[in-house]
Structure formats: C-alpha cells, structure tokens
Amino acid sequence: MTELQSGHKVKSLRSDRGGEFMSHEFLAYCSEAGIQRQLTVAYSPQQNGVVERKNRTVIEMAKSMLHEKSLPYEFWAEDVHTAVYLLNICPSKSLEKMTPFEAYTGRKPGIAHLKVFGCLCHVLIPSVLRHKLEENSHKCIFVGYELCEKGYRLYDPKTRKIILSRDVYFDEEVSWKWENPSNADVGIPMPDGNQDTAETEQRVLDDQSQFLDTQMQMEEESAPQGEEMLDETQRLDHTPHKWRSINDIMAQCNMCIVEPDSFEEADLDDSWRCAMEAELEMIEKNNTWKLVDRPSNKPVIGVKWVYKVRLNLDGTVQKNKARLVAKGYSQKPGIDYNETFAPVARLDTIRTLIALAAQKEWNLFQLDVKSAFLNGILKEEVYVEQPQGYVQESKETKVYRLNKALYGLKQAPRAWYDEIDAYFNTAGFKKSLSEATLYIKTSDTSGIIIVSLYVDDIIYTGSCPKMLE
Incomplete structure (x- = not known):
C-alpha cells in the first residue's frame, strides 16, 4: 500500500527482531520484492x-x-x-x-x-x-x-x-x-x-483468554438460582450473547453509511462518480437537454447533485444513486412556469383496486418508472447551468436548454403527468371521471385492464394475464 500511495519503491526496512518481522512468510516476501532488511541487536532499541x-x-x-x-x-x-x-x-x-x-x-x-x-x-x-x-x-x-x-x-x-x-x-x-x-x-x-x-x-493473548474466562465465570455466577432446578428439556432457550x-x-x-453532502466529497469515491455518470448518461439518452449559447434575455437556473444510498429490504446496500436536481426555488411563477399541479391516486382507490384483484383472483403488478420526470416534455423555455464536475472543456460559458423536465423544476410533476396521460389516451385507455389517475381499458376479446398512477409508481391489474405482462 505504501508503494501504491506514495509512488516510491520500498528499498530498505529497519526493524527489531519481533516475531512478526522474523516469520518465514515475511522474509520470503522481502526477498522476492528486493527489500533490504536491517535488524537491530536484541535489547538495543537505540539502534x-x-x-x-x-x-x-x-x-x-x-x-x-x-x-x-x-x-x-x-x-x-x-x-x-x-x-x-x-x-x-x-x-x-x-x-x-x-x-x-x-x-x-x-x-x-x-x-x-x-x-x-x-x-x-x-x-x-x-x-x-x-x-x-x-x-x-x-x-x-x-x-x-x-x-x-x-x-x-x-x-x-x-x-x-x-x-x-x-x-x-x-x-x-x-x-x-x-x-x-x-x-x-x-x-x-x-x-x-x-x-x-x-x-x-x-502476554496480550493470555490476558485476552483470562478476560474472556473471567467474564464467562461472572455470567454463570449471576444466573438465577431457580434456573438450575429446571430439567434439561425445560431450560429456557437463551441464545449465547456472542451469536x-x-x-x-x-x-x-x-448504521455508518454516509451520503455525501457535496460534489467534492462524492468525487473522492469511485462508486459515486459512477452514479453521477449513470445519471448524465440517462439524461443524454432521454434527449433531455441541448447545449446552447447563454441567452441574454432569459434566466439560467442552477443545478446541484443530490446523493442517496438505496437499501434492500434486509438493510443491505442496493446501489448509490446520484440525482441531478434543478434549483427550482429560483423560478418565478408566470415567467418560468405556469402549471405545477399533478394529481395522484387516492389511497381509497388503491385499496379498492387491490380488493378487486383479490376478489377476482387477478394478477396484480406494481412498477416504478425509472427517471420518470425526465420524460416530461416542457412547454416553457428553460435553461440550466452545466453540472458541477462535468463542464465541457472550452465550452464553459454555454448552458443547457431543456427539452424535457429535470427533477426540482416546479413544472416537472405536471409535465410528467401530461406525458403519461397522453400515452394512456393513445393506447386506448379511458380516464375515470372521478379519478384523474385511474385508467381503464376494456375489450371484448382481451377483457379489462385497470391502471392507477401515483406520481411515478404504477399499480395495475386485469382479467387477461398476457396483456398484463
């Protein structure tokens, strides 16, 4: 590690005659690496x-x-x-x-x-x-x-x-x-x-053994006396403390998972750099923006990185997620955006949908739309700065014009809802008159499909398994 971190080769090593320095494995390693050994005389620490x-x-x-x-x-x-x-x-x-x-x-x-x-x-x-x-x-x-x-x-x-x-x-x-x-x-x-x-x-090993033996003896002495009267089959199942x-x-x-607070902190970790690159790759793939000259008569919104560790159900780390977010708090209503409201499904509707699927013995599916807000097409003319750490060389003064929404924009939820609503209408679904996020598609041959939308989470069921899949 020393050679890798410093960029210099270890040529000579001076040490005492401790057991860790005199083992056959260590001597063989030094010989193979060409490291010269210098040993001090026993009981001569001054050397x-x-x-x-x-x-x-x-x-x-x-x-x-x-x-x-x-x-x-x-x-x-x-x-x-x-x-x-x-x-x-x-x-x-x-x-x-x-x-x-x-x-x-x-x-x-x-x-x-x-x-x-x-x-x-x-x-x-x-x-x-x-x-x-x-x-x-x-x-x-x-x-x-x-x-x-x-x-x-x-x-x-x-x-x-x-x-x-x-x-x-x-x-x-x-x-x-x-x-x-x-x-x-x-x-x-x-x-x-x-x-x-x-x-x-x-000496340390002996003391550790003595310490453990003493602790075990103390735990045995502090055990309730009534427990000794129980038969072997009646003893309470006490899992050992070390298990x-x-x-x-x-x-x-x-417990000690740390999420970076700034780009400088995240840039020190390869996993977070990969997460940021994956986010930019998704944005480019979605045709979310286009690099243009900085406008003189339009405000340019800043962007920032937000970092989140996603966990599995058992508490293990699933992945590191980096999200590029627009600083929407700087937007002005009527100038930078108009509509922001996006309807979501009511809990009563979701409960009814689940109950109906259980009664009819239909399959029930749930999916999460990946980077959903990046699919919403903007009606307004919006410009954002280049993200920190990924400013293109010799194009530092240029900015991005957004074709689609970014997370953090005031109009992002509405743009996503308009996009998914248009898709369902094109696919032959009919929107419920009393629930703006409930879509139903019926067919004489394929039966019925019911879809409920909650922002970027979709739950759906129906009578035709093939169409659902």
Missing part, C-alpha cells in the same frame, strides 16, 4: 531511535487520554489507534509546521470532526430497530475514528461491543461512570514498549 522515540510519544499520549476519562485498560488498543490518528493530523516541527497527513497526501486534514476521546455520547437508534415509543438514542463511549468509513467508533456498555455510527451527539465534558469494579479491574493491560514484540503478543442474527449484523453494518 532504531526515531521509531522508538515515536513509540514513546504515542504511548505517552495514549496514557494521558486513557486516564483523563478513567477508561479501563481493555481500551488500550482503541486508545493507541486514536493517538496515532491525532498525531498524523497535528503539526510537526520536523516538517516545518506541516502535518504528516498533509506531507503524505498533499491535502490539509479536517479537524471539525474531532471529539474528546472517552467522552459520553448519545447514538441515534435507527427507526427500523426500535419501537415508536422507545428511546431515540442510547448512551455509548467514544473510542476513536473509523478509517475506512465516515463514522465514529463507539463502545456500547450494554452489549460490550464496538459499533460504528455517524449520527452521534457528544457530551465531551462528561465521562462514563464505571461503577462495576469488574469493568475497571479486568482488562487487557497496555503492552510495555521495552518488551520484545513476541513476548508482548503472547447474532444476520439481520442484526446487516443493520449494524449499515
């Missing part, structure tokens, strides 16, 4: 003084952060991880008041998201995971930053697990009250920087 001094700085910073909020030692790994993260975005004297992050990437780091390590925080519980009468949030402890996702790492004292979330309110002046002595006494001690790496790893359903795992993973 690698720069790294050892930095380790001391990290440990001292981590120790201060840990004791400031009176956190147990079992959080030492999260503590050290956060200390390294903060040091990388702090100015360094050796870099002439530049941060290591800026020296490595060429970009200044942001600091608006920084919070006090170990502080109390309130995490939003997604609406799909709580009852409407339950609390909207629960208390957690802030333990660091997630590097691969835009979210905070938080410790949940109830489940004793690390969770990720972006919807967090921080109370940086308040600390968690560790009233249970086991939380403070039982944990993983922070490794000593003077120990050999192999010895440190073994979780796949739905819970999916919901937990999706």
Whole structure:
C-alpha cells in the first residue's frame, strides 16, 4: 500500500527482531520484492531511535487520554489507534509546521470532526430497530475514528461491543461512570514498549483468554438460582450473547453509511462518480437537454447533485444513486412556469383496486418508472447551468436548454403527468371521471385492464394475464 500511495519503491526496512518481522512468510516476501532488511541487536532499541522515540510519544499520549476519562485498560488498543490518528493530523516541527497527513497526501486534514476521546455520547437508534415509543438514542463511549468509513467508533456498555455510527451527539465534558469494579479491574493491560514484540503478543493473548474466562465465570455466577432446578428439556432457550442474527449484523453494518453532502466529497469515491455518470448518461439518452449559447434575455437556473444510498429490504446496500436536481426555488411563477399541479391516486382507490384483484383472483403488478420526470416534455423555455464536475472543456460559458423536465423544476410533476396521460389516451385507455389517475381499458376479446398512477409508481391489474405482462 505504501508503494501504491506514495509512488516510491520500498528499498530498505529497519526493524527489531519481533516475531512478526522474523516469520518465514515475511522474509520470503522481502526477498522476492528486493527489500533490504536491517535488524537491530536484541535489547538495543537505540539502534532504531526515531521509531522508538515515536513509540514513546504515542504511548505517552495514549496514557494521558486513557486516564483523563478513567477508561479501563481493555481500551488500550482503541486508545493507541486514536493517538496515532491525532498525531498524523497535528503539526510537526520536523516538517516545518506541516502535518504528516498533509506531507503524505498533499491535502490539509479536517479537524471539525474531532471529539474528546472517552467522552459520553448519545447514538441515534435507527427507526427500523426500535419501537415508536422507545428511546431515540442510547448512551455509548467514544473510542476513536473509523478509517475506512465516515463514522465514529463507539463502545456500547450494554452489549460490550464496538459499533460504528455517524449520527452521534457528544457530551465531551462528561465521562462514563464505571461503577462495576469488574469493568475497571479486568482488562487487557497496555503492552510495555521495552518488551520484545513476541513476548508482548503472547502476554496480550493470555490476558485476552483470562478476560474472556473471567467474564464467562461472572455470567454463570449471576444466573438465577431457580434456573438450575429446571430439567434439561425445560431450560429456557437463551441464545449465547456472542451469536447474532444476520439481520442484526446487516443493520449494524449499515448504521455508518454516509451520503455525501457535496460534489467534492462524492468525487473522492469511485462508486459515486459512477452514479453521477449513470445519471448524465440517462439524461443524454432521454434527449433531455441541448447545449446552447447563454441567452441574454432569459434566466439560467442552477443545478446541484443530490446523493442517496438505496437499501434492500434486509438493510443491505442496493446501489448509490446520484440525482441531478434543478434549483427550482429560483423560478418565478408566470415567467418560468405556469402549471405545477399533478394529481395522484387516492389511497381509497388503491385499496379498492387491490380488493378487486383479490376478489377476482387477478394478477396484480406494481412498477416504478425509472427517471420518470425526465420524460416530461416542457412547454416553457428553460435553461440550466452545466453540472458541477462535468463542464465541457472550452465550452464553459454555454448552458443547457431543456427539452424535457429535470427533477426540482416546479413544472416537472405536471409535465410528467401530461406525458403519461397522453400515452394512456393513445393506447386506448379511458380516464375515470372521478379519478384523474385511474385508467381503464376494456375489450371484448382481451377483457379489462385497470391502471392507477401515483406520481411515478404504477399499480395495475386485469382479467387477461398476457396483456398484463
């Protein structure tokens, strides 16, 4: 990763004789990559003084952060991880008041998201995971930053697990009250920087095993005594705490999904760039606009990108959706548009349609028209700016004249309704006199088809399966 990010080859590697640096796999990799190894003499950390001094700085910073909020030692790994993260975005004297992050990437780091390590925080519980009468949030402890996702790492004292979330309110002046002595006494001690790496790893593994054994013993001792009197077949089915359903795992993973707030933020992610390109491709395919010279006597409306993560029913990510939206709030009635109203189906009509299909045993279908508003033909003369990030080279002063509507335009819903209404009339459907979005087509040979329209969602049923398909 270092070679790929920096564009430079690793030629030499200096390290101590820790087990992770002396394994056969690591030695073979260095040999194949042509990396020269430089090893320090045992118990001679001064031979690698720069790294050892930095380790001391990290440990001292981590120790201060840990004791400031009176956190147990079992959080030492999260503590050290956060200390390294903060040091990388702090100015360094050796870099002439530049941060290591800026020296490595060429970009200044942001600091608006920084919070006090170990502080109390309130995490939003997604609406799909709580009852409407339950609390909207629960208390957690802030333990660091997630590097691969835009979210905070938080410790949940109830489940004793690390969770990720972006919807967090921080109370940086308040600390968690560790009233249970086991939380403070039982944990993983922070490794000593003077120990050999192999010895440190073994100590951490032993302490982890001891910690888990102690926790299991405490849970067994705290179990109700009456439960011991039950027969084996009568015991209550208590799923072990370490087991979780796949739905819970999916919901937990999706808690830290971040939708970009600006084009600059979305442009850093390949998936969002692909989503924007797909949106522009759909607009071009629809013949929505045409690039023309900027008019002198007509207002030009701005456009912006709107980003949304679409999820499946089980909470997994379906796709990233980027929508180019016109800034319709700048339009003036009577000048930029006339009619804006578009009728939608009443819920009573939809219920009646479903009930009729059930009674007659008809097939019932529902479909969503993709980019529906882009199909509405405009009657007015409307111009929009070129979208950010996709301004054509040497044509920066030109603008787009819209042939069809864009999302965000005041007249977009009406234009789409006029277009779909004209299609149904051409296809032989008759519009209901009492419901402007209900269309019926009858035939002596094909039976009947009933269609109900709700903006860009269509529900339809009928007596002829072939025609419905």
